[in-house]
Amino acid sequence: MKxxxxxxxxxxxxxxxxQLTVIPLISIQEVVPNLLxxxxxxxxxxxxxxxxxxxxxxxxxxxxxxxxxxVGSNMLSKSLAGFIAGYFSGETRREKYLYTYSFTLVVLxxxxxxxxxxxxxxxxDFNTNFLQALFNHALLPSIYTSIVSILVVVIPYKRAFD
Amino acid sequence: MFKLFSNVWNQxxxxxxxxxxxxxxxxxxxxxxxxxxxxxRALAFGSFATVTSVFYDLFNITQLKNExxxxxxxNAEMMLQLSMLREYGILNRELxxxxxxxxxxxxxxxxxxxxxxxISITQNTITINVGNKEGIKPGMPVLxxxxxxxxxxxxxxxxxxxxxxxxxxxxLTVKNEKKRLNGIxxxxxxxxxxxxxxxxxxxxxxxxxxxxxxxSIIPVPIPVGIVSKIEEDKTGLLNLVHxxxxxxxxxxxxxxxxxxxxxxxxxxxxxxxxxxx
Numbered sequence: 001m002k003x004x005x006x007x008x009x010x011x012x013x014x015x016x017x018x019q020l021t022v023i024p025l026i027s028i029q030e031v032v033p034n035l036l037x038x039x040x041x042x043x044x045x046x047x048x049x050x051x052x053x054x055x056x057x058x059x060x061x062x063x064x065x066x067x068x069x070x071v072g073s074n075m076l077s078k079s080l081a082g083f084i085a086g087y088f089s090g091e092t093r094r095e096k097y098l099y100t101y102s103f104t105l106v107v108l109x110x111x112x113x114x115x116x117x118x119x120x121x122x123x124x125d126f127n128t129n130f131l132q133a134l135f136n137h138a139l140l141p142s143i144y145t146s147i148v149s150i151l152v153v154v155i156p157y158k159r160a161f162d
Numbered sequence: 163m164f165k166l167f168s169n170v171w172n173q174x175x176x177x178x179x180x181x182x183x184x185x186x187x188x189x190x191x192x193x194x195x196x197x198x199x200x201x202x203r204a205l206a207f208g209s210f211a212t213v214t215s216v217f218y219d220l221f222n223i224t225q226l227k228n229e230x231x232x233x234x235x236x237n238a239e240m241m242l243q244l245s246m247l248r249e250y251g252i253l254n255r256e257l258x259x260x261x262x263x264x265x266x267x268x269x270x271x272x273x274x275x276x277x278x279x280x281i282s283i284t285q286n287t288i289t290i291n292v293g294n295k296e297g298i299k300p301g302m303p304v305l306x307x308x309x310x311x312x313x314x315x316x317x318x319x320x321x322x323x324x325x326x327x328x329x330x331x332x333x334l335t336v337k338n339e340k341k342r343l344n345g346i347x348x349x350x351x352x353x354x355x356x357x358x359x360x361x362x363x364x365x366x367x368x369x370x371x372x373x374x375x376x377x378s379i380i381p382v383p384i385p386v387g388i389v390s391k392i393e394e395d396k397t398g399l400l401n402l403v404h405x406x407x408x409x410x411x412x413x414x415x416x417x418x419x420x421x422x423x424x425x426x427x428x429x430x431x432x433x434x435x436x437x438x439x
Contacts, residue, residue, distance in 0.1 A: 066207045068280060071190050136351065
């Protein structure tokens, strides 16, 4: 069995620890960056679409179980986010999207998909202004997540999991 | 046949994997109240919370100093209030005795520490370091010295997850403490609001909001927040009352659990009434 299949599981524990303990300290009006999503996007671009989709689903499911969220909601959203990020994978695209600032753009797109699906399960009702809900619940967290994802490009550990 | 499947798999495998995972997640979404799923969840977060609690302490040592300062001041204020309340208590007992009222029971609370917070705009939850072993059960209210924090959702042996006020799945019956008007309060993803309030209801900015005794979950009044804004809803027929909570979940570190679950006797009585043919 290749080691690369176990790396996401090993990475999951420290990432989710930081997400649940440190990240709340840097929240702005309940808007927090989503480190799990950044990790999913990273694995999706570096290892391909199927790998990203399965990693997203596993991360989402585990996160649902340990965080008390609706079981299945993060699994669904992160599977799709991983799938979308997978479109930026491939021999030629990998270098372009993983090691440059384009990575933040891919994170932004995937985070938007992720946040919109989560919002759909949480806040949409007849009184909600859809555009405003989209802005508050999807766009702001996605922008924050993509800003934080700059660290992946800047910090020189990027080839460690390849 | 095999070749056909093989061709289909080779051409559409990404989509097939995605569709399978979407189907699995959708079916899981419908199974959230399944006891098996609850059991797996309790096991998963119970194991993980043990690790999180150690990690969380490391990052909160710096905050403890400030919190101690606030608590010392609060302690002094409470001491003054306590001496006043003692006076009232003695007087109250005497008056109740004179009127022949039954004595009220004291409310058992147990302290707990928050070991992790899952912060999102819509589904805030906290994990606390008490569980089944301490007698915690789903439905018990979580509060701090400032006011209401949330409700226990799931328990493992040593840890519990609570939905906080800023969770769209938590809907609470509250009342205006002064005007005695009830309403349903919920987090709409942006603000805490009492919804569908008739425009004839006399809510004012600054009114204190407490949990209502109508609620079968929290039968004692716990402070929730104050009215910060009143606006018309989209229909123009009802009001939305904005609430500023007393307790900000983000800054909360230590909480208490009120060892009280919904009153089954009362619920059964009400259900029997509604089910009467």
